[in-house]
Amino acid sequence: MIRFPSSLSGRLLLAATIFIALTLVGVAALTDVILDRFVHRQIDQQLDAQVLALATALKTNPDGHISLTHDANGPPFDQPLSGWYWEVAGAKNALRSLSLRENDLQIPAGPLGPPPPLPAPIHFAGGSPPFPADGPGPQNESLHYRVKTLSIGGQVVTIAATAPDNAFADPLQNAMTAVLLALGLAAVALIAAMYFQVRLGLRPLEKLKASIADIRAGRAERLPDNQPSEIAPVVKEINKLVGENAEGLVRARRNVANLAHGLKTPLANLGLALQASDRDPTGELLALVTLMDRRIRHHLSRARVAALGGPARATTHIAPRVSDIVSAMSKIYADRRITVQIEMPPDTAVGCEHQDFDEMLGNLIDNAFKWAKSHVRISAQGEGDKILLRIEDDGAGLADDAALDVLRPGRRLDESAPGYGFGLPITRELAELYGGSLTLAPSNLGGLTAALTLPAAHPISS
Amino acid sequence: MRVLVVEDDRELALRIADFLRAEHFAVDVAGNGEDGQHLGETEAYDAAILDLGLPKIEGAAVLRAWRAAGRTLPVLILTARDGWPDKVEGFKAGADDYLTKPFRIEEILMRLRALVRRAAGHADARIECGALTYDVQLGVFELDGLPLRLTGLEWRVLSYLALRKEIVVARSDLIERVYEGDAEVDSNSIEVIITRLRRKIEPLRIETVRGRGYRLTANTA
Structure with missing residues (x-):
């Protein structure tokens, strides 16, 4: 056999x-x-x-x-x-x-x-x-x-x-020598021709492989339609699958959002009811509500991240999203009169769903605004096939061990300023899911630098 | 001060309304996006609290409609989704601040007061007008350092005037911002309130500017 x-x-x-x-x-x-x-x-x-x-x-x-x-x-x-x-x-x-x-x-x-x-x-x-x-x-x-x-x-x-x-x-031997030589040459020529024919015939498959890699890397959303008739049905099916995946992702996110809404409104009600009555004189029950809220947020965030399913990536241009988030922050923290300095090449893009990018950047910029005295600096630069985003503030900063601690899920450094202990672990989890990282270090502005590394949208092909 | 609450969870909406009323606010409640959009477009409010997940019309769409209709009132969005994408969408639609459910009730009050103060163009939490001090963040008036005891209606009138001190406020504007939407408004009652207030805040004066409205002034001349 x-x-x-x-x-x-x-x-x-x-x-x-x-x-x-x-x-x-x-x-x-x-x-x-x-x-x-x-x-x-x-x-x-x-x-x-x-x-x-x-x-x-x-x-x-x-x-x-x-x-x-x-x-x-x-x-x-x-x-x-x-x-x-x-x-x-x-x-x-x-x-x-x-x-x-x-x-x-x-x-x-x-x-x-x-x-x-x-x-x-x-x-x-x-x-x-x-x-x-x-x-x-x-x-x-x-x-x-x-x-x-x-x-x-x-x-x-x-x-x-x-x-x-x-x-x-x-004479037979002489003639056959010539004939065999000719046949041998013919064999070599035919096999060579066959080789090139196979290469030529299979080239669309090579292209298909590259196109699928493009989808995975977020450089394309679907396979090109102009394919040879033999693989056109396969391409059509793959495109359908890609579409269904994207729809499934949207659906999963919507379900998670609906779950959040369904759980949180009653929880808000419970919290307000406890505050309005005398049933919770020590604040013990309200603390439980807060704890439930934190647990829900943690698991919903995880569920949302898990809904990503795979390394399929979109392309997100970061400059407009940074400016959206900064303008939102400037409204929220309008009284603080914080100046924001943004330094990034205009066409910088990361290979990351824009919702996830918003989530990561929103948490980091929110923190920077929360702790800044008067100045926040946001910069981005390419480093090989990664993009390094630095969000810096001129606030009090963190001690080294606290910087490690703050990245641990559910930890809170300052109970009076909500969110510090929660946004950072989620941000790190998301960044790592995309093959990136989040590190905290002192900033030369005086406060904290959050360094977020994400894959570039168009990785240098190896 | 009059506030619109657009929240589809009736119980939560009523809790917020009750709390704000206890803090002297006039509160209108809408239970869905359609009613909320209509009220926001037709009535005068100092601020709105808007849930993003609303039946009939989504909160962000309601907000865009208000902004498109030229309504500049400050808007505090409430969201059960604590992801940043939803917040960013809310801010792009024209929101001024947000709160994530669940929240502490004091938080709503703080945010709301800050929004109203900023919308009136005051950077400081304390507004001073002669001997009268208004701590907008705490909602407390002091005259010569002593707290002023005011009824709900009196508080609304005085806070509206204090936020616009030395400026003439139209009588109709004042009436709009003092009474809730379903209140029976007696056109004379505002005069009664003004008269009572004038006695309480002496030596400050609330001038009647004929044909235009009222003005709170420290000018005793």
């Missing part, structure tokens, strides 16, 4: 190579047969012509001896012991070619096997053509015979002409 290679081009190439090889071996075998017959026929013609010449030149002398009217020792029958021989055997004497050097030929008695399939190359008037036979020569070599028996002047005369085996093998 042949184990096929797992790659399509491997399979196509293997199959093509096998078929090409089988075909060419067949062609070579057939050529060999045809050439063999052709050479046989040529030699048979030559031998038959010799037999005919001998028969024509044959005469019987009055003493019953036979002789030839003229010399029949033209080449190749003059070369001694060459395998090219002839002999005419009469009742009383025999005539032999020069090449035989007085050796005798043992002429086979009759046809061996069936008569040759080809028609006799020379027409012998009133008689059958010479029959083929194989037999030993004077040096015990194998010879090919053409033998003709005829009666002349009342006696039976046997005329035989022979050719050596190598008379067949040599």
Whole structure:
């Protein structure tokens, strides 16, 4: 059982190579047969012509001896012991070619096997053509015979002409060498052509792979429609799947938002009811409401993040979103008169859903405004295939261990300024989901630097 | 001061309204986006509290409609979704501040008072007019350092005038900002309130500017 290679081009190439090889071996075998017959026929013609010449030149002398009217020792029958021989055997004497050097030929008695399939190359008037036979020569070599028996002047005369085996093998070998060389070249050319054809034919698949990678990296939302007809249905299905994924994401987010709404309004009610009545004199129940709220927020945020499902990414241009969030902050913290400095290249984009980007940046900028004395600086710069965002304030900053602590979920440094303990862990969780990070460090403005690293929207292709 | 509360959870809306009324605000309540949009477009309010998740018309759409109709009142959005994307959408629609549910009731009051003060163009939490001091954040009036005891209606009138001290306030504007939407308004009652207030805040004066309205002034001349 042949184990096929797992790659399509491997399979196509293997199959093509096998078929090409089988075909060419067949062609070579057939050529060999045809050439063999052709050479046989040529030699048979030559031998038959010799037999005919001998028969024509044959005469019987009055003493019953036979002789030839003229010399029949033209080449190749003059070369001694060459395998090219002839002999005419009469009742009383025999005539032999020069090449035989007085050796005798043992002429086979009759046809061996069936008569040759080809028609006799020379027409012998009133008689059958010479029959083929194989037999030993004077040096015990194998010879090919053409033998003709005829009666002349009342006696039976046997005329035989022979050719050596190598008379067949040599031209055949020469011809087959050339043929095999040609077939070999043809095989190489065909396999090379096959290789390029496979490459050409499979190129749309390569492109498809790149297009799907683009979707994953957030550079495209769907696969291009102009595809070869064989893969167009696949592309259509993939596009549908991508669309359903996106819809599912939107639906999941909406469900989470609805859940938030459904839980939080009654919770708000409960909180207000407790504050309005005397049922909670120690504030214990209200603290429980606050705790429930925090738990809900934590798990809803996690659920929202989980709804992302995979690394599928959108492209978010950060400058307009930063400006939206900063303008919102400037309204919320209008009394503080905080100046904001934004430094970022105008076309900077991150590979991240814009809701998630808003979530991360909103939390960080909110914190910066909350703690700043008078100044907030927001900057972005590319670092390889990442974007580094720095949100700095000139507030009191954090001690090193506090900076670690504040990133832990559910921790709160300052209970009087809500949100510090909550937004940062969620931001870090989101950033890490996108393959980024969040670190806190002192700022040269005097306060805290939140350094958020996110993948760039168009990663440098490796 | 008159406030519109647009919140579809009736219980929550009434709690907020009760609390604000206890703090002397006049409060109208709308239970869905359609009513909320209509009230905001047709009535005069000092501020609105707007839930983002509303039936019929979404909160952000209501807010955009108000802004498109030229209503500049400060708006505090309430949201059950604490994600920033919703807040950003709210602010882009024209919100001035937000609160995430659940919240402490005092928080609403603080935000609301700050919004009203800023909308009237005051950066400081304390407004001074002669011997009268108005702490907008606490909602407390003091005359010569002593707290002033006021009824709800008196407080609304005086806070509206104090936020616009030395400026003539139209009588119709004043009436609009003092009574709730379904209140029976007696056109003389505002005069009665003004008269009572004049006695309480002496030596400050509330001038009647004929044909135009009233003015709170420290000018005793």
